[in-house]
Amino acid sequence: MEARNEGKQKIFEIFKEFMTGITKLEELGNAANNFLLRFQQGLSILQRPPIVTSSKLIENIIKKNETRRLKSYIEAGCINIHDAAQSTRALRTSLSGLSDHLIKAQCLLRELERLADEAGLGMETAAQVDKESSDELVTCDEETTTLPFPEVTEYATLIAVVYSMMKQNYAMQEKIVRSLSFKSSSGELETYTLMWAFFVAAFDVATKMMDYQNKLVLAPMVRVGTLSFRMLAAEYGADITYGEEIIDHKLVKCERRINVASGTIEFVEKGTENLVFSTCDEERNRVVFQLGTSDAVRALKASEIVCNDVAAVDINMGCPKAFSIQGGMGAALLSKPELIHDILATLKRNLDVPVTCKIRLLKSPADTVELARRIEKLGVPALAVHGRKVADRPRDPAKWDEIADVVAALSIPVIANGDVLEYGDFSRIKAATGAASVMVARGAMWNASIFSPKGKSHWEDVKKKYLRKSILWNDDVKSTKYTIKEMIAHHSCLELPEGKSISKADTLEDLAQLYELEDYYWTVKNIRPLTHDLNYVL
Ligand SMILES: Cc1cc2nc3c(=O)[nH]c(=O)nc-3n(C[C@H](O)[C@H](O)[C@H](O)COP(=O)(O)O)c2cc1C
Incomplete structure (x- = not known):
C-alpha cells in the first residue's frame, strides 16, 4: 500500500512539473505566433504589386495629382522608402524572434523529455508493485487481487501523448521557421500561420482536460x-x-x-x-x-x-x-x-x-x-x-x-x-x-x-460584490434574492428592515437601489445594446 501511495505521489509531482513546462511552451508558442504574423504582414507590404502605370485611369489620376512625392514614389517602384525600411526591420526582428523561440522551446522540450522518461519509469515500477501485491494476495477474494492501479498508468500515458504532440509541434515549427525568407509567397505564409494556429488549438484540447487534484x-x-x-x-x-x-x-x-x-x-x-x-x-x-x-x-x-x-x-x-x-x-x-x-x-x-x-x-x-x-x-x-x-x-x-x-x-x-x-x-x-x-x-x-x-x-462586502456580479451577468432576480437572504439569515436576521426590503424587491434594479448600486446598474444596462435584438439561436 505504501509503495502504491509513493508511486501515486511521485507521478502527481511529475505531472504537475510537466504541465508547468507545457504551459511555458504554450506561452512561447503564442508569442512566436505573433512574430510569424508580423512577418506575414511585413512581407505583404514589401511584396505589394506596383501600380499599373499603363492603365489610362491610373495615368489620369497621376497626371492630376502629380507632386514630387508621388513621382519619386512611382519611380521607386511604388515603395514608400520609410514603410519599406520599417517593414524590413520588422521582418528581421520577427525572424530573430522566431529563431530565439526555437532555441528556448528546444531547451524546454529536453526538460519535458526527462519528465516523460521519469513518468515511464514510474509506470514500470507501478506495474511491478501491482504484480508483487497481487502475488501476495492470491488467497484473498478476486476483487482485491485484481484492483487496478490506473492513476500512474493514466498520468504516464497522458504525459507520453502530450510530449509526443509537443515534439511534433516543435518539428513543424522548426520547418516553418527554416523555410521563411523574404521570397516566401503570401500563399505559403498563409499556410504556415494556419498550421501554427491549428497546433495551438489542438494542444489546447489535449491539455485543458479537467484535473481533479488539489482543487x-x-x-x-x-x-x-x-x-x-x-x-x-x-x-x-x-x-x-x-x-x-x-x-x-x-x-x-x-x-x-x-x-x-x-x-x-x-x-x-x-x-x-x-x-x-x-x-x-x-x-x-x-x-x-x-x-x-x-x-x-x-x-x-x-x-x-x-x-x-x-x-x-x-x-x-x-x-x-x-x-x-x-x-x-x-x-x-x-x-x-x-x-x-x-x-x-x-x-x-x-x-x-x-x-x-x-x-x-x-x-x-x-x-x-x-x-x-x-x-x-x-x-x-x-x-x-x-x-x-x-x-x-x-x-x-x-x-x-x-x-x-x-x-x-x-x-x-x-x-x-x-x-x-x-x-x-x-x-x-x-x-x-x-x-x-x-x-x-x-x-x-x-x-x-x-x-x-x-x-x-467581510460578508457585507461579499454580498455587495455578489449583487454587482448578478447585475453584470444579468442573473435571475429570484436566485439573487434567495442567495442574499441566505447570507443575511446566517450573519444577521431576516426580520430586520434589510431582509424585509429584499423580500419586496421584484427586479435587479430594485436590489441595486436598496444597496445604492443604481449607478453601477445603469452603467451596465447602458453599455449593453438591446438584448432582445441581439439574441439569436445557434
Ligand atoms: C442551498 C443548497 C442547495 C443545494 N443544491 C444541491 C444540488 O443542486 N445538487 C447537489 O448535489 N447538492 C446540493 N446541495 C448539497 C451540497 O452540494 C452539499 O453536498 C451539502 O450542502 C454539504 O456540503 P456543506 O456541508 O459544505 O454545506 C445543496 C445544498 C444547499 C445548501
Missing part, C-alpha cells in the same frame, strides 16, 4: 450556483465551480442562444424566455454541469445540449428531497447500481467531456465503499462524496472518517464534501480523509471569500 471546488447548489455566484467564487479562488442541479426533463426542452449583449451562452426553454442555465467562455474550463436524471437516454439527450459549453457533466446521486426521490433521481440512484451503470456508461461512451457523479454515504461504510468501487470501475475520472447519509440533516456533522474509507479504497481522485466552513478546513478535511480535492457548499454560500487564501472578507 477547491464550489459545490452544486440549487438557486445559488448560477453564473454570477460561480464567477464570484472563482474570483476568490475556487478552481472548479459546479452549477445548480438541473433536471433532464427541463433541459431537453431548451435551445442554446448566444446573448451577445451580456456575453453569455444561454439555455432557454423553447418558445419562452425561461432561462434554465447560462454560462460564459471565461468559465468554460472549470464549470461542471450537474444533471438530475433517472434515465440514461434522457440524460444523454440533455447532456448533449450543454456538453460543448462546459468542462464536465456530473450526475446528482445525493439529493434526498422528496421530488428527487419520487422521480427516481438523486439519492434514489444510490440503491440502483444497474441504473447508475446505465447512465454513467451511456454518457461516458457518447460525450467528449469528463462524466462524474456526486454521492452521499450509504447506511454502512462497507456499502459506500462497494458502491464507490463499482462507480470507479465505470471509468469516471473523479468521485465527489458528501459525508452525510440520506437521513442526516445539514446540522448533523459530516462523517469525514467514512469519506476516508472511500479514499483508501479508490485510485481515482475523491472530492470530499461536508462541513468546510473556513479556509483552514480545506487542509483539515484533506488531512483527515486523504481526499484529492475539497468541495464546499454552505460555507461558500454564506461567504464566497472562503476560497481566498488571504482570509475571509
Whole structure:
C-alpha cells in the first residue's frame, strides 16, 4: 500500500512539473505566433504589386495629382522608402524572434523529455508493485487481487501523448521557421500561420482536460450556483465551480442562444424566455454541469445540449428531497447500481467531456465503499462524496472518517464534501480523509471569500460584490434574492428592515437601489445594446 501511495505521489509531482513546462511552451508558442504574423504582414507590404502605370485611369489620376512625392514614389517602384525600411526591420526582428523561440522551446522540450522518461519509469515500477501485491494476495477474494492501479498508468500515458504532440509541434515549427525568407509567397505564409494556429488549438484540447487534484471546488447548489455566484467564487479562488442541479426533463426542452449583449451562452426553454442555465467562455474550463436524471437516454439527450459549453457533466446521486426521490433521481440512484451503470456508461461512451457523479454515504461504510468501487470501475475520472447519509440533516456533522474509507479504497481522485466552513478546513478535511480535492457548499454560500487564501472578507462586502456580479451577468432576480437572504439569515436576521426590503424587491434594479448600486446598474444596462435584438439561436 505504501509503495502504491509513493508511486501515486511521485507521478502527481511529475505531472504537475510537466504541465508547468507545457504551459511555458504554450506561452512561447503564442508569442512566436505573433512574430510569424508580423512577418506575414511585413512581407505583404514589401511584396505589394506596383501600380499599373499603363492603365489610362491610373495615368489620369497621376497626371492630376502629380507632386514630387508621388513621382519619386512611382519611380521607386511604388515603395514608400520609410514603410519599406520599417517593414524590413520588422521582418528581421520577427525572424530573430522566431529563431530565439526555437532555441528556448528546444531547451524546454529536453526538460519535458526527462519528465516523460521519469513518468515511464514510474509506470514500470507501478506495474511491478501491482504484480508483487497481487502475488501476495492470491488467497484473498478476486476483487482485491485484481484492483487496478490506473492513476500512474493514466498520468504516464497522458504525459507520453502530450510530449509526443509537443515534439511534433516543435518539428513543424522548426520547418516553418527554416523555410521563411523574404521570397516566401503570401500563399505559403498563409499556410504556415494556419498550421501554427491549428497546433495551438489542438494542444489546447489535449491539455485543458479537467484535473481533479488539489482543487477547491464550489459545490452544486440549487438557486445559488448560477453564473454570477460561480464567477464570484472563482474570483476568490475556487478552481472548479459546479452549477445548480438541473433536471433532464427541463433541459431537453431548451435551445442554446448566444446573448451577445451580456456575453453569455444561454439555455432557454423553447418558445419562452425561461432561462434554465447560462454560462460564459471565461468559465468554460472549470464549470461542471450537474444533471438530475433517472434515465440514461434522457440524460444523454440533455447532456448533449450543454456538453460543448462546459468542462464536465456530473450526475446528482445525493439529493434526498422528496421530488428527487419520487422521480427516481438523486439519492434514489444510490440503491440502483444497474441504473447508475446505465447512465454513467451511456454518457461516458457518447460525450467528449469528463462524466462524474456526486454521492452521499450509504447506511454502512462497507456499502459506500462497494458502491464507490463499482462507480470507479465505470471509468469516471473523479468521485465527489458528501459525508452525510440520506437521513442526516445539514446540522448533523459530516462523517469525514467514512469519506476516508472511500479514499483508501479508490485510485481515482475523491472530492470530499461536508462541513468546510473556513479556509483552514480545506487542509483539515484533506488531512483527515486523504481526499484529492475539497468541495464546499454552505460555507461558500454564506461567504464566497472562503476560497481566498488571504482570509475571509467581510460578508457585507461579499454580498455587495455578489449583487454587482448578478447585475453584470444579468442573473435571475429570484436566485439573487434567495442567495442574499441566505447570507443575511446566517450573519444577521431576516426580520430586520434589510431582509424585509429584499423580500419586496421584484427586479435587479430594485436590489441595486436598496444597496445604492443604481449607478453601477445603469452603467451596465447602458453599455449593453438591446438584448432582445441581439439574441439569436445557434
Ligand atoms: C442551498 C443548497 C442547495 C443545494 N443544491 C444541491 C444540488 O443542486 N445538487 C447537489 O448535489 N447538492 C446540493 N446541495 C448539497 C451540497 O452540494 C452539499 O453536498 C451539502 O450542502 C454539504 O456540503 P456543506 O456541508 O459544505 O454545506 C445543496 C445544498 C444547499 C445548501
